[in-house]
Amino acid sequence: MAVVKIVFHSGTGNTRCLAEAVHRGAAAHADAELMEITGSMISDGRFTDEDFLAKLDSADAIIFGSPTYMGMVSGQMKCFFDATSQRWMSGAWNSKLAAGFTTSLGLSGDKQSTLSYLVTVSCQHGMIWVSCDAPNGLFQGASMEEATNRLSSNTGVMSQVNFGPEFHPTPGDERTGELLGERVAKLAARLA
Ligand SMILES: Cc1cc2nc3c(=O)[nH]c(=O)nc-3n(C[C@H](O)[C@H](O)[C@H](O)COP(=O)(O)O)c2cc1C
Structure with a gap:
């Protein structure tokens, strides 16, 4: 069975909610695991959890998730990526x-x-990027809550969440996450 890892950081739970949806989709077709990056893995500005990184070396696919902070990935996520530079040197993740x-x-x-x-x-890692091919459900008459890919993003899955603990990704955004997980898992199975 293909191995799919979902690596994410989430400050207040919205990205975790989407990560769980991606995991649901992937788990239906692959050996899928959610892997959360936390602040405790970062010491003195460096991501230091080598076991976390090593687990990714055997994956067929890695799906990355981050909140958008100041127009970019979160600092925690960036620390994680900076710590992958040795793998970039060795080409360890090439063609995943x-x-x-x-x-x-x-x-x-x-x-x-x-x-x-x-x-x-x-x-940079020589990985093969899988796009989001979920149709925009608004074009098929779905509501803003239920529509898949309502923000028309094909690079990856985008979810917009209003401010406050009572708000979460919409059912449509979650479904879009599931579809991305399914797509990656099926492609990984084909390549594995
Ligand atoms: C430090 C910080 C920076 C943020 N920057 C942006 C931003 O650039 N654009 C935006 O739309 N929202 C921004 N937000 C809002 C978060 O992206 C949004 O609440 C997101 O869903 C949080 O995900 P999480 O619950 O997984 O942490 C920011 C929030 C924080 C805490």
């Missing part, structure tokens, strides 16, 4: 599949910038 997702408060919120960074760092 990669994909990504992000949440933000703003309808735009500069989420594209976050996804573009995830594409860039994945391509």
